[in-house]
Amino acid sequence: MRRSIRIVGGLIGLLFVLACVAWSGPKQPVPVSILMPAPYADASTQLVKAFNREHRGSIQLEVIRGPLETESISDLAISSLLLGDTPFDALLMDVTWLPKYAEAGWLEPLDPWFDQSALDQLILGARLGNHYNDHLYRWPLGADVGVLYWRKDLMEAPPSTPQQLSDIAIKLVQSNRVTNGFVWQGRQYEGLSCNFVEVLHGFGGQWINPANGQLELDSTSAARAAEWMQSLIATGASPRAVTNYSESDSLQAFKAGDAAFMRNWPYAWAELQKPESNVRGKVGITLMVAEPGQSPAATVGSWGLSLLKQSPHPEAAVEAIRYLTSETAQRERFLNQGYTPTSQSLFTDPDLVAVSSALPQIAKALEHSVSRPPSPLYAQLSDLLQRQLNGLLTAEPEQTNIDVGMATDASAAAMNRVQTKSDMLLKATGAEA
Amino acid sequence: MTVLLALPALLLMAVVFGWPMLRYAWLSFHADSVLTGLVPIPNGGANWLRLLTDSRFWLDAGQTSRFAMVSVGLELILALAIALLLDQRWRGRSAVRALSLLPWALPTTMMALGWRWIFNTPYGPIEHLAEAAGIGPLNLLSTPAVTWMVTVLADVWKTTPFITLILLAGLQTIPEDLYAAFRLEGGTAFQALRRVTIPLLLPYILLSLLFRLAQAFGVFDLIQVLTGGGPAGTTESLALYAYLNGMRFLDFGYSATVMIGGFLLLSLLILLGALLLRMTGALRAMQP
Numbered sequence: 001m002r003r004s005i006r007i008v009g010g011l012i013g014l015l016f017v018l019a020c021v022a023w024s025g026p027k028q029p030v031p032v033s034i035l036m037p038a039p040y041a042d043a044s045t046q047l048v049k050a051f052n053r054e055h056r057g058s059i060q061l062e063v064i065r066g067p068l069e070t071e072s073i074s075d076l077a078i079s080s081l082l083l084g085d086t087p088f089d090a091l092l093m094d095v096t097w098l099p100k101y102a103e104a105g106w107l108e109p110l111d112p113w114f115d116q117s118a119l120d121q122l123i124l125g126a127r128l129g130n131h132y133n134d135h136l137y138r139w140p141l142g143a144d145v146g147v148l149y150w151r152k153d154l155m156e157a158p159p160s161t162p163q164q165l166s167d168i169a170i171k172l173v174q175s176n177r178v179t180n181g182f183v184w185q186g187r188q189y190e191g192l193s194c195n196f197v198e199v200l201h202g203f204g205g206q207w208i209n210p211a212n213g214q215l216e217l218d219s220t221s222a223a224r225a226a227e228w229m230q231s232l233i234a235t236g237a238s239p240r241a242v243t244n245y246s247e248s249d250s251l252q253a254f255k256a257g258d259a260a261f262m263r264n265w266p267y268a269w270a271e272l273q274k275p276e277s278n279v280r281g282k283v284g285i286t287l288m289v290a291e292p293g294q295s296p297a298a299t300v301g302s303w304g305l306s307l308l309k310q311s312p313h314p315e316a317a318v319e320a321i322r323y324l325t326s327e328t329a330q331r332e333r334f335l336n337q338g339y340t341p342t343s344q345s346l347f348t349d350p351d352l353v354a355v356s357s358a359l360p361q362i363a364k365a366l367e368h369s370v371s372r373p374p375s376p377l378y379a380q381l382s383d384l385l386q387r388q389l390n391g392l393l394t395a396e397p398e399q400t401n402i403d404v405g406m407a408t409d410a411s412a413a414a415m416n417r418v419q420t421k422s423d424m425l426l427k428a429t430g431a432e433a
Numbered sequence: 434m435t436v437l438l439a440l441p442a443l444l445l446m447a448v449v450f451g452w453p454m455l456r457y458a459w460l461s462f463h464a465d466s467v468l469t470g471l472v473p474i475p476n477g478g479a480n481w482l483r484l485l486t487d488s489r490f491w492l493d494a495g496q497t498s499r500f501a502m503v504s505v506g507l508e509l510i511l512a513l514a515i516a517l518l519l520d521q522r523w524r525g526r527s528a529v530r531a532l533s534l535l536p537w538a539l540p541t542t543m544m545a546l547g548w549r550w551i552f553n554t555p556y557g558p559i560e561h562l563a564e565a566a567g568i569g570p571l572n573l574l575s576t577p578a579v580t581w582m583v584t585v586l587a588d589v590w591k592t593t594p595f596i597t598l599i600l601l602a603g604l605q606t607i608p609e610d611l612y613a614a615f616r617l618e619g620g621t622a623f624q625a626l627r628r629v630t631i632p633l634l635l636p637y638i639l640l641s642l643l644f645r646l647a648q649a650f651g652v653f654d655l656i657q658v659l660t661g662g663g664p665a666g667t668t669e670s671l672a673l674y675a676y677l678n679g680m681r682f683l684d685f686g687y688s689a690t691v692m693i694g695g696f697l698l699l700s701l702l703i704l705l706g707a708l709l710l711r712m713t714g715a716l717r718a719m720q721p
Contacts, residue, residue, distance in 0.1 A: 071681070074680075074681075075680050078680055078683070079680075082471075100467055100683060103467045103468065103470075104467045104470065104471055104683060105470055105471070186575075187575075187661070187663060187664075188661060188662065188663030188664055188665065188666065189661055189663075239554075239555070239570070240554075240570065240572045240575065241554035241555055241570065241572055241575065243572070243575040243664060244554065244572070244574045244575035244663070244664065249553075252556070253555075258555075376467045376468065376683075377467075377468075377682070379681045379682050380682045380684075383677065383681075383682075386663075387665055387666045388665075390663055390664050390665045390666075391577070391664075391665030391666070394575055394576060394577050394664045394665055395577075395665075428479075428483045429466060429468060429684065429687075430464065430468060431468055
């Protein structure tokens with residue numbers, strides 16, 4: 001009797017031990033989920049597979065394919081963050097969102113994971129727009145700046161000043177060598193602000209003074225920059241339709257061979273080299289034009305990965321961020337999809353330059369990167385600028401200047417209105433006492 | 434007993450309609466933005482003061498009312514004509530009735546994308562036609578004076594079937610004998626329309642007006658996709674402005690103020706309309 005009790009007890013003990021072993025046996029991998037706009041998610045498919053192979057049993061990475069449009073992604077992310085229970089660990093963020101998201105308290109600083117030496121390896125344009133209040137909140141996935149595309153078959157050399165660009169464009173259009181001169185993004189949306197920042201710096205102005213945080217859109221430079229953009233349309237250097245163009249519309253016109261110049265991001269290069277492109281092999285890349293004595297400028301528009309504060313697995317999420325932004329990943333994304341890398345060394349890498357002859361020019365543009373104002377209220381400030389600027393561009397010009405870039409009453413008034421309304425906004429929201 | 438039976442419906446209304454309205458009214462007296470860390474902090478009537486002096490709010494209110502009144506007005510006229518036609522007996526009527534509902538069945542965003550393409554400069558079909566006629570380029574989506582009419586056109590195309598449907602249902606409630614009697618008295622077809630059809634249809638007309646005005650006043654998806662509020666903000670609606678303040682600018686206090694402000698304006702508009710109707714005695718004509 002006592003013996004059978006002992007046997008039963010032993011069996012139960014054995015079962016218990018076995019159960020423990022079985023239960024703790026195969027460890028559940030830590031799930032990490034990252035939200036990206038559709039094109040970036042598609043470009044990451046292979047990398048995600050490779051990551052999950054290398055981290056089998058420890059981390060299971062999933063990239064959520066979000067909407068295509070920049071602002072739709074933001075809406076989706078913000079909705080989930082506002083509800084307080086976001087399903088995402090990390091987010092691929094546009095450069096202008098960062099101050100807003102950081103100020104809202106949604107982001108976890110990345111300082112513990114990325115040190116100064118990691119930052120030093122980045123090309124200048126990729127180093128901008130990742131910090132807010134001295135904390136690193138974002139690690140760049142790809143570098144992105146505005147550049148000027150020009151047609152090698154229509155001109156000897158690209159223009160370097162606004163006057164030259166206007167002259168060449170008008171001459172080409174008037175001699176019927178091309179339908180449209182210069183296509184850019186004049187629609188009332190964020191792209192217009194990006195275009196304007198480049199022109200503004202080219203005329204020696206700036207949106208916000210980094211030294212004291214004051215807005216400077218009431219400057220003569222700003223009025224001259226706005227006037228030049230209006231004069232492009234008034235003189236026929238640009239078609240009127242650019243006032244409703246976004247990037248894809250401009251690219252469509254330029255790719256069809258209907259334009260002599262295009263302002264766009266580096267992604268357009270790969271599109272222009274495709275077999276169906278009418279301008280394949282006839283395109284050069286250069287910096288946006290600037291007045292003599294002024295430095296040309298390229299607006300930074302990069303995307304980067306941010307860690308969300310609510311993430312239950314920050315370590316695993318950072319591991320995924322590191323992997324997706326590694327040099328290997330950059331190389332793969334560049335060779336397969338044409339996304340611009342962020343590491344300085346890759347811009348002189350023979351393998352990469354052999355694939356795209358535009359890379360050295362893009363590197364040069366990245367050295368001339370300028371940022372849009374890093375304010376949590378940026379979306380409002382930009383919205384005010386877009387409205388006034390688009391209003392100026394679509395208005396019938398009261399006077400047409402012979403001299404390119406002379407401020408007119410209309411352009412000065414429009415810029416002063418942006419300045420006044422922006423200052424009023426900062427006061428009304430309590431950003432500025 | 435009646436109250437008891439209505440209770441579930443009242444409760445549902447309170448939850449899905451009353452609660453959000455109260456919540457937004459409460460929020461409109463608070464600063465709740467990215468600058469307050471998304472925590473509501475009472476700020477008295479600061480949002481409302483800002484709204485009163487916000488020229489953009491009033492501009493948008495004007496633009497929204499213009500859009501709502503012009504599109505609903507056009508829709509009503511068109512819908513009445515189409516409903517009268519579809520009420521007659523002719524071959525193939527059922528097929529046309531079904532077809533005429535098609536625009537209403539399409540998702541607004543898809544339809545807006547379609548219009549955006551149709552009016553695209555220089556590749557859209559409208560520009561091609563204009564070019565062939567020698568009047569292009571029209572730049573209809575980037576000319577501030579005209580673009581709002583394009584949004585009206587898109588809305589009319591899409592929602593006329595909705596009013597048609599209501600009016601058609603109304604037409605079928607008018608007994609055939611009334612017309613027969615009217616003819617017997619020597620009335621013409623046009624007189625029949627004026628004396629019989631329209632007065633008896635009036636409740637349906639008012640119903641569809643109310644539905645559509647409220648809906649058009651809150652227009653968002655069509656504008657967001659077709660023009661994004663441009664050019665130069667000339668097509669921006671109040672709903673779009675409230676959305677921008679909330680989702681894009683993360684200023685929920687002010688967004689709520691814009692929304693409640695818009696709601697109050699709409700209520701005022703409908704009240705005025707009702708008063709006008711009462712004064713003209715139209716409501717009395719509704720009684721058979």
